[in-house]
Amino acid sequence: xxxxxxxxxxxxxxxxxxxxxxDMKIIVPGEGVVHTENGMRPFETDALTAYRQMPLVVVLxxxxxxxxxxxKYCHDRNIRVVPRGSGTSLSGGALPLGDAVLLVMxxxxxxxxxxxxxxxxxxxPGVTNxxxxxxxxxxxxYYAPDPSSQIACSIGGNIAENSGGVHSLKYGLTANNxxxxxxxxxxxxxxxxxxxxxxxxxxxLLGIMTGSEGLLxxxxxxxxRILKKPExxxxxxxxxxxxxxxxxxxxxxxxxxxxxxxxxxxxxxxxHAAEDFVHAGxxxxxxxLLIVELDGPAAEVDHLIQRVETLARANGSTTCLVSNSEAxxxxxxAGRKAAFPAVGRISPDYLCMDGTIPRKExxxxxxxxRELSEKHRLRVANVFHAGDGNLHPLILYDANKDDELExxxxxxxxxxxxxxxxxxxxxxxxxxxxxxxxLMPEMFSEDDLNQQIRVKCAFxxxxxxxxxxxxxxxxxxxxxxxxxxxxxxxxxPDIPRF
Amino acid sequence: xxxxxxxxPEEVLETVRWAAAEETPVEVLGHGSKRGIGHxxxxxHQIDLSKLTGVTLYEPEELVLSARAGxxxxxxxALLAEHNQELQFEPLDYGPLLGEAEGRGTIGGVLAANLSxxxxxxxxxxxxxxxxxxxxxxxGEAFKSGGRVVKNVTGYDLSKAMAGSxxxxxxxxxxxxxxxxxxxxxxxxxxxxxxxxQAAEAMSIAMGSSGEVASVAHLxxxxxxxxxxxxxxxxxxxxxxxxGFGPSVDYRFExxxxxxxxxxTQGRIDGDESRKLWREIRDCRPFADxxxxxxxxxSMTPSxxxxxxxALRMEAAVDAxxxxxxxxxxLRMEAYPEAEAVRRLIAQFGGxxxxxxxxxxxxxDGVPLFQPPARGLAALSQRLKEQFDPKGILNPGRMGF
Numbered sequence: 001x002x003x004x005x006x007x008x009x010x011x012x013x014x015x016x017x018x019x020x021x022x023d024m025k026i027i028v029p030g031e032g033v034v035h036t037e038n039g040m041r042p043f044e045t046d047a048l049t050a051y052r053q054m055p056l057v058v059v060l061x062x063x064x065x066x067x068x069x070x071x072k073y074c075h076d077r078n079i080r081v082v083p084r085g086s087g088t089s090l091s092g093g094a095l096p097l098g099d100a101v102l103l104v105m106x107x108x109x110x111x112x113x114x115x116x117x118x119x120x121x122x123x124x125p126g127v128t129n130x131x132x133x134x135x136x137x138x139x140x141x142y143y144a145p146d147p148s149s150q151i152a153c154s155i156g157g158n159i160a161e162n163s164g165g166v167h168s169l170k171y172g173l174t175a176n177n178x179x180x181x182x183x184x185x186x187x188x189x190x191x192x193x194x195x196x197x198x199x200x201x202x203x204x205l206l207g208i209m210t211g212s213e214g215l216l217x218x219x220x221x222x223x224x225r226i227l228k229k230p231e232x233x234x235x236x237x238x239x240x241x242x243x244x245x246x247x248x249x250x251x252x253x254x255x256x257x258x259x260x261x262x263x264x265x266x267x268x269x270x271x272h273a274a275e276d277f278v279h280a281g282x283x284x285x286x287x288x289l290l291i292v293e294l295d296g297p298a299a300e301v302d303h304l305i306q307r308v309e310t311l312a313r314a315n316g317s318t319t320c321l322v323s324n325s326e327a328x329x330x331x332x333x334a335g336r337k338a339a340f341p342a343v344g345r346i347s348p349d350y351l352c353m354d355g356t357i358p359r360k361e362x363x364x365x366x367x368x369x370r371e372l373s374e375k376h377r378l379r380v381a382n383v384f385h386a387g388d389g390n391l392h393p394l395i396l397y398d399a400n401k402d403d404e405l406e407x408x409x410x411x412x413x414x415x416x417x418x419x420x421x422x423x424x425x426x427x428x429x430x431x432x433x434x435x436x437x438x439l440m441p442e443m444f445s446e447d448d449l450n451q452q453i454r455v456k457c458a459f460x461x462x463x464x465x466x467x468x469x470x471x472x473x474x475x476x477x478x479x480x481x482x483x484x485x486x487x488x489x490x491x492x493p494d495i496p497r498f
Numbered sequence: 499x500x501x502x503x504x505x506x507p508e509e510v511l512e513t514v515r516w517a518a519a520e521e522t523p524v525e526v527l528g529h530g531s532k533r534g535i536g537h538x539x540x541x542x543h544q545i546d547l548s549k550l551t552g553v554t555l556y557e558p559e560e561l562v563l564s565a566r567a568g569x570x571x572x573x574x575x576a577l578l579a580e581h582n583q584e585l586q587f588e589p590l591d592y593g594p595l596l597g598e599a600e601g602r603g604t605i606g607g608v609l610a611a612n613l614s615x616x617x618x619x620x621x622x623x624x625x626x627x628x629x630x631x632x633x634x635x636x637x638g639e640a641f642k643s644g645g646r647v648v649k650n651v652t653g654y655d656l657s658k659a660m661a662g663s664x665x666x667x668x669x670x671x672x673x674x675x676x677x678x679x680x681x682x683x684x685x686x687x688x689x690x691x692x693x694x695x696q697a698a699e700a701m702s703i704a705m706g707s708s709g710e711v712a713s714v715a716h717l718x719x720x721x722x723x724x725x726x727x728x729x730x731x732x733x734x735x736x737x738x739x740x741x742g743f744g745p746s747v748d749y750r751f752e753x754x755x756x757x758x759x760x761x762x763t764q765g766r767i768d769g770d771e772s773r774k775l776w777r778e779i780r781d782c783r784p785f786a787d788x789x790x791x792x793x794x795x796x797s798m799t800p801s802x803x804x805x806x807x808x809a810l811r812m813e814a815a816v817d818a819x820x821x822x823x824x825x826x827x828x829l830r831m832e833a834y835p836e837a838e839a840v841r842r843l844i845a846q847f848g849g850x851x852x853x854x855x856x857x858x859x860x861x862x863d864g865v866p867l868f869q870p871p872a873r874g875l876a877a878l879s880q881r882l883k884e885q886f887d888p889k890g891i892l893n894p895g896r897m898g899f
Binding site (some may be wrong): 140196199205257301357359426483 | 648650682825858
């Protein structure tokens with residue numbers, strides 16, 4: 001681990017490991033408690049593989065009651081808990097702690113209810129994102145948020161991370177597609193929020209839970225909205241001599257009132273890596289490639305494709321290919337979808353960043369990245385959710401070379417600082433986790449962060465759930481609860497009138 | 499009574515700090531256009547945000563707009579319209595229903611009440627479009643959350659926490675919303691003569707089609723004459739709204755009409771007339787009758803809406819119409835709110851919540867106007883409130899807890 005400081009281990013917990021394992025076996029009988037070194041090895045990391053840590057013990061409950069009893073047990077004994085879905089977090093959200101129970105939700109893998117009349121699916125949290133779509137696609141429905149890990153990532157993990165995907169510009173993120181959850185609080189209490197109806201009857205706790213990275217509660221059931229598949233989808237492949245022109249084309253498309261189903265950009269290094277890998281037919285003589293997917297009724301898609309072509313030509317596009325079959329559309333996407341593994345072929349290791357910027361700042365940010373690339377002596381390839389400004393710079397490095405990981409991380413941090421500087425944010429969809437935790441002060445003041453931690457205090461006042469993630473310093477709730485403003489000490493003791 | 503009218507976020511901070519230090523409750527309001535909703539806050543002081551105004555950022559190509567919380571919604575909608583854009587969630591205007599002027603309300607109030615409209619199923623509510631906020635907590639501390647970009651998972655989403663909090667957690671000073679292009683045109687397919695059960699089925703088929711139906715509503719016979727100056731008077735009308743580019747709307751209209759062939763008599767309403775119709779449904783015009791008769795706003799599982807209403811009719815005199823495929827029900831009671839019956843039947847038919855939007859002051863007393871949260875949620879909500887506003891100075895009691 002390079003420089004990452006996790007909460008100090010609780011020696012008392014570690015001393016009681018055998019007792020805790022025995023008690024967990026009583027709560028979860030059968031095969032649900034894993035404590036041998038070999039058994040726990042697969043759980044020591046998530047998709048941010050630079051960080052590894054063996055947990056205290058791995059527990060795989062099967063019922064809500066078991067989850068509730070585990071959490072209550074840990075709550076009463078001051079034992080930390082790290083929840084985990086499929087372990088696909090790119091920010092280390094499910095990184096274990098040496099003194100924490102790793103609560104793995106993969107056995108919650110059943111679809112509980114499919115309701116076509118109201119277009120909802122209720123599932124246990126371990127069902128994969130794609131599993132939701134698979135359960136309804138024979139009727140022509142699907143679940144819209146489609147993170148690239150959708151074949152593996154769990155719907156419960158999607159709630160924790162507020163996952164997006166290439167279609168989120170038009171169809172929204174997880175937060176816009178989830179209707180209800182059941183969850184267990186750290187004290188073992190089971191609460192239900194929402195259902196098949198819309199909007200909350202009080203505070204928007206569903207909105208707070210979505211994207212809370214496993215620090216507030218453990219989700220045990222999820223109800224999401226499903227959509228009818230669009231009648232048709234076609235993609236346009238557009239090549240440009242400069243990223244400025246491609247960026248302007250994106251702005252013009254949106255300016256014309258067109259919201260594509262997906263709009264992705266790749267820079268030259270990403271285009272070349274992808275084309276060498278999957279031979280999607282991408283032009284190699286361009287600096288930027290746009291894939292614009294239009295979906296909906298056939299009449300609308302045909303109409304919009306013509307308008308997009310016109311806008312692309314006006315912005316100096318040198319390549320313009322329109323998919324004329326489903327196979328062709330898939331080929332256009334093949335390169336983009338394989339961009340990460342493609343980059344993996346040209347470099348032993350890569351670090352995938354995830355900042356979001358106002359779209360118009362793209363040329364400035366790309367230029368800044370070129371400078372940073374020279375400064376840190378590492379290559380970078382860019383894929384970009386162009387429609388919503390979400391950048392994924394892939395920093396290429398070799399972990400076996402002395403200081404390359406450190407340089408790659410410093411490069412990544414510099415990129416994220418640049419994103420914040422131009423009005424963007426540290427993470428668009430991968431989460432803060434441990435990876436961007438120490439960068440939070442780049443974006444938030446102490447008061448900003450303290451108010452977020454106070455929300456955590458309402459859910460988990462002893463900071464037992466997933467500590468060490470998201471917040472650089474987790475102040476004690478009692479300390480945060482103190483009011484520092486006292487009568488007579490404020491700047492304007494008289495009643496101010498404006 | 500002191501009415502503070504801050505004109506800058508710094509002045510808001512100063513005022514709340516004072517109130518926190520004095521531990522004196524304040525009512526937070528913008529235009530006060532929704533003051534009739536929820537429990538009356540008895541406070542000695544008010545923080546009036548109607549002078550905290552101005553659009554601070556609008557970049558149409560970036561689909562983003564920021565404004566001070568007291569900026570009139572009407573001003574923002576007019577500015578967006580100049581650029582062929584809009585707040586896609588169509589915030590409703592409670593004015594007509596509450597017997598007040600229409601077109602009032604601030605952008606901060608839109609968030610505080612989590613407003614939405616007939617596109618709720620497809621496009622979401624204010625909570626789905628808020629990107630970032632600046633606010634002052636009841637502790638007297640300024641904080642921000644979110645940002646100005648659509649895709650952002652950096653830290654907890656405190657912007658959403660403000661949605662529907664009715665000013666009880668923090669005083670929001672600035673909001674940033676996602677904005678969207680306005681549809682080029684729209685048309686409404688009307689199905690006449692369907693009973694409520696048949697209407698529910700037709701609405702479900704429409705929303706489950708690939709026709710990208712933006713809104714679906716059903717006006718029973720008793721209500722149908724109270725929109726479009728009586729143009730739909732007569733049999734119940736099931737309304738299906740299609741929006742988009744001209745050729746697309748026509749194409750989808752034909753497809754949808756064919757799909758629903760044999761379900762009632764079909765008609766078509768186009769363009770401005772269609773827009774007017776949906777605005778009237780949005781603002782609950784059919785019950786904007788100048789009386790104080792109780793009006794409930796109910797959210798529940800769409801397919802259960804009409805069943806709940808049928809059961810309620812056995813117990814009370816009630817008039818009703820449906821938006822959101824039946825998931826939003828506006829109920830007008832003849833005399834008393836019948837809160838117990840309404841909430842019992844909602845629970846019986848799959849759950850949801852009911853808010854008493856309008857009622858005579860005499861009958862409001864003793865009725866929980868907002869749906870009381872379930873036990874576990876109530877405690878959690880209370881803890882959340884304490885973390886933002888430990889002294890309970892912001893709009894105390896407004897939401898009933």
